[in-house]
Amino acid sequence: KLIVTSRFEEDIRSVLSAIDPKQLIIPTGNAVDDNSNKDIRQYIDHRFANMAGRPSAPEDWPGKDVAEDLTRRACGIFIWAATALNYIEIVPDDERVRDVRDGSLPVGDVHALYQQVLVGSFSGWKDRERANVLDLLGAIMVVQIPLTEVDLACLLDMRPSMVEKICNKLRPILDGGNVLRFAHQSFVDFLIHREKMSLGNLAHGTDSDSDIFQVEPTASHYRLAESSFRCMNAKLRFNMCNIESSFLRNEALPPHQIDDAISCPLKYACRFWGFHLQYIPQQIEPDPLLVIAVAIFITEKLLFWLEALSVLGALNTAALALEVLSDQLKNLVRDAIRFTRYFAPVMAQSAPHIYMSSLAFTPTSSAIGQIYKPRLKNTIQLKCGQLVDWPAEESVMAPLEGHRGWVTSVAFSPDGGHIVSGSHDKTLQIWDAATGKSVTTPLEGHRYSVTSVAFSPDGKYIVSGSSDETIRIWDAMTGQSVVAPLEGHGDSVRSVAFSSDGKHIVSGSDDKTIRIWDAATGQSVMAPLEGHRDSVRSVAFSPDGKHIVSGSDNETIRIWAAVTEKSAMAPLRGHRDSVTSVAFSPDGKHVVSGSDDKTIRIWDAATGQSVVAPLEGHRGSVRSVAFSPDGRHIVSGSYDETIRIWDAATGKSAMAPLEGHRDWVTSVAFSPNGKHVVSGSHNKTIRIW
Numbered sequence: 001k002l003i004v005t006s007r008f009e010e011d012i013r014s015v016l017s018a019i020d021p022k023q024l025i026i027p028t029g030n031a032v033d034d035n036s037n038k039d040i041r042q043y044i045d046h047r048f049a050n051m052a053g054r055p056s057a058p059e060d061w062p063g064k065d066v067a068e069d070l071t072r073r074a075c076g077i078f079i080w081a082a083t084a085l086n087y088i089e090i091v092p093d094d095e096r097v098r099d100v101r102d103g104s105l106p107v108g109d110v111h112a113l114y115q116q117v118l119v120g121s122f123s124g125w126k127d128r129e130r131a132n133v134l135d136l137l138g139a140i141m142v143v144q145i146p147l148t149e150v151d152l153a154c155l156l157d158m159r160p161s162m163v164e165k166i167c168n169k170l171r172p173i174l175d176g177g178n179v180l181r182f183a184h185q186s187f188v189d190f191l192i193h194r195e196k197m198s199l200g201n202l203a204h205g206t207d208s209d210s211d212i213f214q215v216e217p218t219a220s221h222y223r224l225a226e227s228s229f230r231c232m233n234a235k236l237r238f239n240m241c242n243i244e245s246s247f248l249r250n251e252a253l254p255p256h257q258i259d260d261a262i263s264c265p266l267k268y269a270c271r272f273w274g275f276h277l278q279y280i281p282q283q284i285e286p287d288p289l290l291v292i293a294v295a296i297f298i299t300e301k302l303l304f305w306l307e308a309l310s311v312l313g314a315l316n317t318a319a320l321a322l323e324v325l326s327d328q329l330k331n332l333v334r335d336a337i338r339f340t341r342y343f344a345p346v347m348a349q350s351a352p353h354i355y356m357s358s359l360a361f362t363p364t365s366s367a368i369g370q371i372y373k374p375r376l377k378n379t380i381q382l383k384c385g386q387l388v389d390w391p392a393e394e395s396v397m398a399p400l401e402g403h404r405g406w407v408t409s410v411a412f413s414p415d416g417g418h419i420v421s422g423s424h425d426k427t428l429q430i431w432d433a434a435t436g437k438s439v440t441t442p443l444e445g446h447r448y449s450v451t452s453v454a455f456s457p458d459g460k461y462i463v464s465g466s467s468d469e470t471i472r473i474w475d476a477m478t479g480q481s482v483v484a485p486l487e488g489h490g491d492s493v494r495s496v497a498f499s500s501d502g503k504h505i506v507s508g509s510d511d512k513t514i515r516i517w518d519a520a521t522g523q524s525v526m527a528p529l530e531g532h533r534d535s536v537r538s539v540a541f542s543p544d545g546k547h548i549v550s551g552s553d554n555e556t557i558r559i560w561a562a563v564t565e566k567s568a569m570a571p572l573r574g575h576r577d578s579v580t581s582v583a584f585s586p587d588g589k590h591v592v593s594g595s596d597d598k599t600i601r602i603w604d605a606a607t608g609q610s611v612v613a614p615l616e617g618h619r620g621s622v623r624s625v626a627f628s629p630d631g632r633h634i635v636s637g638s639y640d641e642t643i644r645i646w647d648a649a650t651g652k653s654a655m656a657p658l659e660g661h662r663d664w665v666t667s668v669a670f671s672p673n674g675k676h677v678v679s680g681s682h683n684k685t686i687r688i689w
Contacts (some may be wrong), residue, residue, distance in 0.1 A: 029108050032076035040081050041071040047085040051092045062097050069101060075108025079184045083110065086172035087117045087182075114173065114190045116211045125290075132158055136166050137213075138220025141188055142279075144272050147264065154265040155227050191215040217448070221279035222290075228269035228276065229293035236304035237264050237374075239352070241311055246352035250311050258311050270308045273353040274321025294325060296334055303354055303372055306340065310351040315344060316417065316434035335367040338390050341434070345398045348435040349605035355379055363387040399660075399685035400436045402429055407680030408449055409452045409667045413476070414459045416672045420476075421686055422450030428464055430476065433671070433678075433688065440479040445472055452495045457502045463519075465493030471507055473519065483522040488515055495538045499545045504562075507547050508536030514550055518561065529560050531567055538581045542605070543588045551579030557593050559605065572608045574601055581624045585648070586631045592648075594622030600636055602648065612651035617644055624667045629674045637665030643689065645678050659689050 006012050027033045044067050052061060074081040082612040088096045105112050122133060130375045135156055140146075147155065153163040167174065175181045182188060192215055241253065241261040262270075280286075297305070309315045318340045320687050340347075343358035360380035362369030365388055369517055373379075405424030412419055418439065419431040427442035428450055448467035455462055455476065471486035491510035498505055498519065505517040513528035514536055527623035534553035541548055546561045547568060557579055559573035577596035584591055584605065592605045598620055600615035620639030627634055633654060634646045642657035643665055670677055679689045 009012065011444060011653075012291070019036070020490050025247045026076065028076035028311070030075075031160075032108075036076035037071055040074045040076060040078065040166060041067060043078065043079055044070055044074075044085065047089070051089055052447070053484075061092070062094070066097060066101070073101070073107045077108050077110060079186060080108060080113055081111045081278070082183070083117065083172050084115055087120070090168075090171055091441065095605070108185050111190045114187055117172050121172075122212075132162055133166055134215060135220075135223055136163060137170075137191060138215045138217070139180060139224060140180045140190060141215060142217055142220045142276070143268070144275060145268065146181045147268065148179050151264045151268070152180060154263070155231060156223070156524055157227060157230065184660055192217060212354075218279060218281065218284070220318070221276040222284075225273055225276040225280065226287070226290050226293070228273035229290065231265055231269040232273070233293060233296050233301055233306060235263070236270075236301045236308060238304060238307075238355075240304065240308060241351070243352055246350065246356045248352070249350050250348075252315070253311060262308055262312070267312060270305055270312065271314050271317060274317065274324045277321075278324045283323075295318050295329060298329055299327075299371055302336055302368065303359070303423075306347055306354050307351045310347050310354065313348075315340075315348045316432045316437075319344070319434050320417075332367050339366065339368045342390065343397075344435045345437070349438055361386070363389045365389045391471060397436045397688060399687050400431050400438075401685055402438050402442075403427070403684045405449070406663075406682040406684055407666060407686055410680040410686055411454050412671045412678060413455045413591045414457055414672055417685065418455075418459075418476070419678050419688070420453045420455060420462050421680055422453040422464055423684070424449040426450060426466075428453055428462065428474065430462075430479065431686065433676075436688070443474055443479045445481055446487075448492075451493060454497050456498045457500055461502075463498060463505050465496040465507055467492040469493060469509075471496055471505065473522065486517050486522045486524075488524050488528075489513070491535075494536060497540050499541045499562075501545055504541075504545070506539045506541055506562075508539040508550055510535040512536060512552075514539055514548065516548075526565055529565055529567075531555070531558055531571075534578075537579060540583050542584045543586060547584075547588075547605070549582045549584060549591050550654045551582040551593055551595075553578040555579060555595075557582055557591065557603065559591070559608070569608045570594060572603055574610055577621075581626075582623060583626050585627045586629060590627075590631075590648070592625045592634050594625040594636055596621040598622060598638070600625055600634065600646065602634070602651065615646050615651045615653075617653055617657075618642070620664070624669075625663065626669050627664065628670045629672055633670075633674075635670060635677050637668035637679055639664040641665060641681075643668055643677065645677070659683070660687055 027036055043047045048062065048067060070081065070084060085099045088100060099116060102116060105116060122130065136152065139152055141157060149163050149167055150160060153160040173183055173187050175183045190212065241257055306318060309318055317511065319337050322333055322337045322340060339362060346357055347354050347652050355376055356379055359369065359372055359376065360382060364386055402426050403421065403423040407421050407423050409422040410419060417433055419433050421429050426446050426448060427444050428442050429438055429442050432439050444465040446468050450464050450466050452465040453462060460476055461482065462476050464472050467491050469491060473482050474480065475482050489509040489511050493507050493509050495508040496505060503519055505519050507515050512532050512534060513530055515528050516525050517523065518525050532552040532554055536550050536552050538551040539548060546562055548562050550558050555575050555577060559568045575595040575597050579593050579595050581594040582591060589605055590611065591605050593601050598618050598621060602611050603609065604611050618638040618640050622636050622638050624637040625634060627648065632648055634648050636644050641661050641663060642659055644657050645654045646652065647654050661679065661681040661683055665679050665681050667680040668677055679687050
């Protein structure tokens with residue numbers, strides 16, 4: 001049996017409602033009952049019993065009246081009782097008990113208790129010392145992985161003795177393990193859910209005990225970003241792990257060789273500086289020292305940083321972090337992003353080849369190459385054939401290879417970090433979008449070709465349709481199937497998609513029907529949608545979830561009301577061959593369709609009228625179409641082995657065709673930020689453009 005405790009948040013309630021858990025409500029506050037008080041009293045007695053026998057605590061201390069009073073004040077809230085007793089336990093004496101029993105403290109108000117504990121612990125501290133307290137509180141609050149006292153002292157450039165002194169004072173609200181984390185989320189609420197102070201006040205503290213313990217998350221992110229650059233600029237160097245041969249892959253390095261060379265604070269700085277920097281509003285003028293630190297990092301430490309990420313297996317974070325810097329040192333950072341993406345597959349496998357191969361093959365116009373090549377003499381020198389510039393509009397990395405059959409469907413995760421692909425080899429694969437590496441073993445379970453794949457809006461699940469007439473839902477993290485196969489179609493499932501709220505899945509099939517399923521239970525929620533006279537090749541939900549669009553081999557497109565099982569209008573006619581792919585625009589006002597007649601059409605979703613002339617240019621069947629996230633462009637993939645990008649307003653081609661696949665292009669999709677396109681091909685590969 002499992003007991004899961006949580007706050008009463010709407011998203012949590014919604015998910016748990018699907019499994020009908022037995023709820024155990026614990027009354028607190030004004031609704032507290034005798035059972036809750038009894039539990040709290042037992043806990044308080046136990047904690048005081050453990051304190052008894054200490055030199056500063058008499059055996060019968062502090063007495064039943066105190067235990068009863070604290071029970072009353074707790075109002076059934078365990079975190080109140082735990083925090084109060086943690087505070088008393090540091091120096092178990094009557095003075096500490098009086099602090100907690102202060103008559104001005106509202107009963108059951110854990111925030112008031114936090115304030116009392118902190119004021120009692122840090123009263124009389126100087127402004128600089130209080131600033132250190134705020135820095136440490138803010139860092140503990142926003143770090144992405146918990147760090148030890150020593151690690152945070154190093155990262156924040158604080159004296160270890162000062163961090164230790166502060167942590168001793170914070171013991172009532174800390175978790176108590178080897179790493180620093182708060183015992184309860186309510187303390188974070190206490191720190192930030194109050195009237196905010198200016199960044200200046202946060203930096204220098206104030207004289208008022210009522211407002212000194214306020215933390216602005218933006219200031220904490222800024223502090224950690226600044227500290228990360230300082231740490232990296234001081235400690236990153238060439239061949240940090242002392243790798244003896246460029247023939248070694250990263251996977252052959254002993255873990256201790258990496259851990260001995262790269263300290264925990266440096267690991268943290270390398271992995272997460274971009275995360276912290278993105279939380280700093282653009283309107284905040286960066287400190288000149290931070291600007292200088294960033295410039296030093298890009299011009300002197302960039303390759304050493306990529307080396308560290310490579311051996312840490314975190315190279316997938318590099319391009320995303322650099323994009324946060326895109327407004328600073330624009331041309332140089334853009335070149336660094338192209339360098340990172342272009343050579344990611346090589347660099348992710350072997351750190352030495354950042355220098356031995358990647359740097360050597362940078363174009364002659366590359367700013368990164370011009371800066372770093374002169375400093376590294378013993379590398380490959382190209383005598384001829386070196387590119388002058390980065391390939392224009394070309395795939396950003398080598399093809400993703402791993403499927404044993406043609407790739408039928410591809411999709412980006414909502415955060416753009418991963419790609420899922422389905423294949424004729426009956427499997428799905430999940431790829432790191434930055435490095436091109438497969439992140440899990442192939443997802444197996446379908447008995448025939450996987451025809452369609454899609455991520456859920458929260459990125460936690462993947463849905464797949466198959467020629468085995470079933471639909472499967474997978475955990476995107478583990479690759480495990482989360483419910484039994486969804487069965488009901490009488491022929492191959494050709495297309496699947498999630499609704500925008502993630503609660504439903506729509507599927508189209510060669511049995512000429514469309515079905516809507518409950519994504520949590522796998523149950524069909526209504527009768528099949530019938531109307532097409534031939535295979536349903538593609539389906540999609542409208543952004544508001546109220547409509548479904550479908551394309552069919554009978555050359556028509558239909559728009560359905562998702563809740564009534566009825567077609568919302570007459571079929572959309574215009575294509576002269578099978579409609580292979582359909583999609584709604586992000587605002588839901590238009591539908592795009594691709595067809596075996598080699599054309600693409602854009603339709604008004606409300607009237608069903610074509611809004612521009614057919615988009616012509618492909619020399620083969622159009623197999624896949626999709627809108628960009630901003631709705632301004634359309635991408636299409638074709639049996640002519642090319643990908644085209646079109647202006648959605650005019651229907652004109654926006655650039656030259658993207659060429660690289662050596663066989664039919666079967667599926668295309670935009671990244672969530674609209675900067676990249678992923679494509680799958682009959683040649684068993686995936687490309688990112």
